[in-house]
Amino acid sequence: MTTNSLAPIANLLQQHRVAICDEWLNDIMRIWEHSHAGLVDKEEVSRQANDFLKELAVFFNSHSGEAPAEISTNSPFGKIACELSIERAKKGFKPADTAQYIITLKNVLTRHFLRTYSETPVDLALYLRVMNDMLDRISLLTFEMYVETRERIIAQQSLSLSELSTPIILLWNNVLLLPLVGVIDTVRARQFTERLLEAITRYEANVTIIDVTGVPVFDTSVARHFMKVIDAAQLLGSRIVMTGISPEGAQTLTKLGINFSNIISRATLRSGLAEALLLVGRRIELIGGVRP
Amino acid sequence: MREMIDPERVLIRDSTDIVRARAVARQVANQIGFTLADQTRLATAVSELTRNIVQYAGEGVCEIADASGEEEIRLRIIVEDNGPGIDDIDRAMKDGYSTGGGLGVGLPGTRRLMDDFAIESSPGCTRVSIALVRRRV
Structure with missing residues (x-):
């Protein structure tokens, strides 16, 4: 395939990145400020969101066809997803909070897609499907990482507890x-x-x-x-x-x-x-x- | 009117849930005005009953409720499971009888610790209901 059927997604992500990022942050901060006041550093979240969107654009740019490839934890994109998931886990966020993060992005992107591609419904359907599919995989990945991180923390804690529990x-x-x-x-x-x-x-x-x-x-x-x-x-x-x-x-x-x-x-x-x-x-x- | 505390249900599946159940029981008892000695008795009783669940039934529920009235403060706890049940309740309520290698004083001891104690058991459902009661002064 010579033309990249998904390039428009990448273009949209690049052109609208600032707007998407702002909307995404607004939505997510509104939710987190209630449940995790004091735990979220707005600048940090903003930096992460920016990186995330950049990588997402790179991914769609370099990728053509309908079904996106596997997202592994080794890809630059997977790494960002893992990083933010691990960080949330360490700060004591619930897994649902990280899922919320991705879901919020999905909503924002859907809005932008609908606005931009309303003239070409066939393309729109394809883009939405691919985008949804992609973000669902990321959700799964972050969830997996979250559980893994939590398990490691728990194992460490019980180890250190049993170490210091019974001095004679x-x-x-x-x-x-x-x-x-x-x-x-x-x-x-x-x-x-x-x-x-x-x-x-x-x-x-x-x-x-x-x-x-x-x-x-x-x-x-x-x-x-x-x-x-x-x-x-x-x-x-x-x-x-x-x-x-x-x-x-x-x-x-x-x-x-x-x-x-x-x-x-x-x-x-x-x-x-x-x-x-x-x-x-x-x-x-x-x-x-x-x-x- | 004084404010009633909502009943708390603690799911019992493993030994960490025992710790949680007795912490909740202790906290509720403290809130509604039981003394430290009463709280200790209660925590021990909850510990006994919930440990029975973990040991014999595998899974169950511990419900902690404020059942106080005008005349008395009353804390009621119901510990329930769907395990195999107790074959011979009369023997289980006697000191020194255990099918699981314990000391055999858990159930009779719990009865001595509590002001109210009721037990019913059949295969598939065991339910122990206990209460601490103090007259208001």
Whole structure:
């Protein structure tokens, strides 16, 4: 094919670019200002919209025939679509917002096409179809990128959370501290159990303080995890001192019917520490021999 | 007239939904004037019931509603699923009975934690309704 049947689209995009860009931005900003006030940088969006339209024109210029080729993430055009989708995902936009972005452009372009080509309905139909087809593919692409980005963010977060979730601290010779913060689920329970038992063996810990000040809800499932770790720790020769159960928590636990009779429990980490030191025959004293 | 809070429905599918359900329950309880101890009891009860859904039924719904009247403040929670149901409710309500390797105190414990407790179960529908009630002063 020598003549490019889609060149008029490219021409229109080039000639009307400023107007299209303005209308598009107006429409999209009106929607986003409600839902994402403060998150959208108008200049940034404007720059992106401009680039997007430029690439769209280039695409139609270099492309002829009816069905546009596949849009891959490697094409310059695909790259822009990905870039904006990834950015939206990182800023916490919903996938629908990015779709909205493309849909808005579609509406604006449709208006322009209708105005310019109303004399030649056959051409108009072709242009509209090709344009729609193209933007639908871009929508799909941005959606895919959005999901991928979100998944990566979530994976990163859960990785970094599990990294920092269960430190085991050697408080004093043979005394360990396991401060627990946050929701205790099966995965975390398994993780801190393994690490604690290892640490008990390595440091020959006689006493382990488990501080639960930061555990929001103490239900039977959490209790079951605790009972297991306590039993295992005691098999290895470490006594358990549990600290930080709140007054409400204590009331709830007894009502639930959970019984921690085989451990020492103290309300605060401070008294738990004193108790733990006592168990290994130490105590904290003022320098100079006066008892605190 | 005081303003009623709209009922909240939390879909329960996995363990993150348990966290969400009890956060919502805690928040509603706080809004309508329950004490911290009551909120803790409630959060624990919601945690037990919704965990049963995740463990035994796979999917269900937790509905949290303000059912207060002139005389009392009342928070009603209905936890419902379409799972296999509980074979023997009487045994399930006894301490120490569990078919899933738990401690077996979840259901009876929840009954002790709450002011109202009702359970009905048949294959395909299990529904637990609980409530916290305080007289207005």
